[in-house]
Amino acid sequence: MNGKSSSSSAPLISATEWQVDDSARTWLEHHGHADRLGEHALHVADEKWRTYRATWAPRPATAWAADWRAWITREHTPAPGRLNLYALPGGTPASTGGMTRSEEHMAALLAALDEPNGEE
Structure with a gap:
């Protein structure tokens, strides 16, 4: 036993269940990713992330949020x-x-x- 109570641990969810919340939206604006990528590219990046992570084991929402932010940080707007x-x-x-x-x-x-x- 690791000393943690099972009732205090965060529920595990799949990547497809994780939702972009107000905190993630604020982060997008604060770091300029919304302006850098634009709404369409953000939507595409989110879809790619969900597709790529769909088979991963469930994790706490905070872990998915951190992973999603790292993905968005590395994402580029498609360019000619x-x-x-x-x-x-x-x-x-x-x-x-x-x-x-x-x-x-x-x-x-x-x-x-x-x-x-x-x-x-």
Whole structure:
């Protein structure tokens, strides 16, 4: 026994049951993610997160909230010329430009290096 009472532990829920609450919305605004991504991209990012996490074991809502915030922080607005990484939900499995898999991976890594990170 770890010394915690089972009645005091937070209930476990699935990622699909977790809801974006007022705290998450405030966080989005405060950190500029709502403006950076826009409403549509936020919705798409949330759908990708839920699809990716759907098979994960249930966790407390606070754990899902932290995981979701980390996902949103890393999410990018789709832009012309940016590679569509098909490994993520919503990506396309079709090869672009006839590149081999290793060439696609290298292109994705190079594209990530070209991303502005605020330290330029």
